[in-house]
Amino acid sequence: MNKPYYAVIFTSLQTDNVTGYGDMAARMEKLAQQQPGYMGMEHARSGMGITISYWRDLQGIKAWKQHTEHAMAQQLGKEQWYRYYKVRICLVEREYEFGQI
Amino acid sequence: MNKPYYAVIFTSLQTDNVTGYGDMAARMEKLAQQQPGYMGMEHARSGMGITISYWRDLQGIKAWKQHTEHAMAQQLGKEQWYRYYKVRICLVEREYEFGQI
Numbered sequence: 018m019n020k021p022y023y024a025v026i027f028t029s030l031q032t033d034n035v036t037g038y039g040d041m042a043a044r045m046e047k048l049a050q051q052q053p054g055y056m057g058m059e060h061a062r063s064g065m066g067i068t069i070s071y072w073r074d075l076q077g078i079k080a081w082k083q084h085t086e087h088a089m090a091q092q093l094g095k096e097q098w099y100r101y102y103k104v105r106i107c108l109v110e111r112e113y114e115f116g117q118i
Numbered sequence: 119m120n121k122p123y124y125a126v127i128f129t130s131l132q133t134d135n136v137t138g139y140g141d142m143a144a145r146m147e148k149l150a151q152q153q154p155g156y157m158g159m160e161h162a163r164s165g166m167g168i169t170i171s172y173w174r175d176l177q178g179i180k181a182w183k184q185h186t187e188h189a190m191a192q193q194l195g196k197e198q199w200y201r202y203y204k205v206r207i208c209l210v211e212r213e214y215e216f217g218q219i
Binding site: 024026028030059060061062063064065066067069095099100101102103104105106107108109110111112113114115116117118 | 125127129131160161162163164165166167168170196200201202203204205206207208209210211212213214215216217218219
């Protein structure tokens with residue numbers, strides 16, 4: 018990815034009530050892909066969930082946070098799905114890779 | 119965590135031969151914890167693996183990368199366990215959280 022760009026690290030612990038979570042997560046990923054400045058998303062969960070989304074600039078991150086449908090999803094997340102989460106907004110300074118995807 | 123600090127995002131895809139990987143990962147986490155500037159580590163895997171380690175400064179990240187035992191583990195990783203990985207070194211600019219761990 019061409020620098021500079023940003024990584025938003027979202028780490029989370031779920032509650033016992035994850036009804037509807039999978040559908041919402043899929044919907045949000047699809048919606049995020051349509052936002053200005055969106056560059057990609059990676060996700061893994063084993064106990065803790067980690068989702069990293071990549072963005073061209075801070076404006077794109079802010080606009081996505083405030084997107085109406087995403088804001089509703091965040092509200093549901095706080096009420097129902099997450100008992101804890103942390104968001105870190107990070108500037109990617111350096112990167113390198115090995116092998117083939 | 120007090121800013122400024124760094125996040126090292128390590129995303130990976132494994133080969134079919136993960137013999138010895140679990141023991142090495144546990145050993146490396148223990149060893150990382152003893153390094154200057156180390157602040158924490160988070161991990162999840164579901165298909166893709168994501169490991170994020172947090173560091174006080176770039177010197178700590180560089181020293182850990184070059185640590186003899188870690189360098190040997192990286193070499194084994196390239197020869198055996200990983201078919202792909204990507205490392206991103208990121209400055210954490212902002213963070214917020216919700217709920218309790």
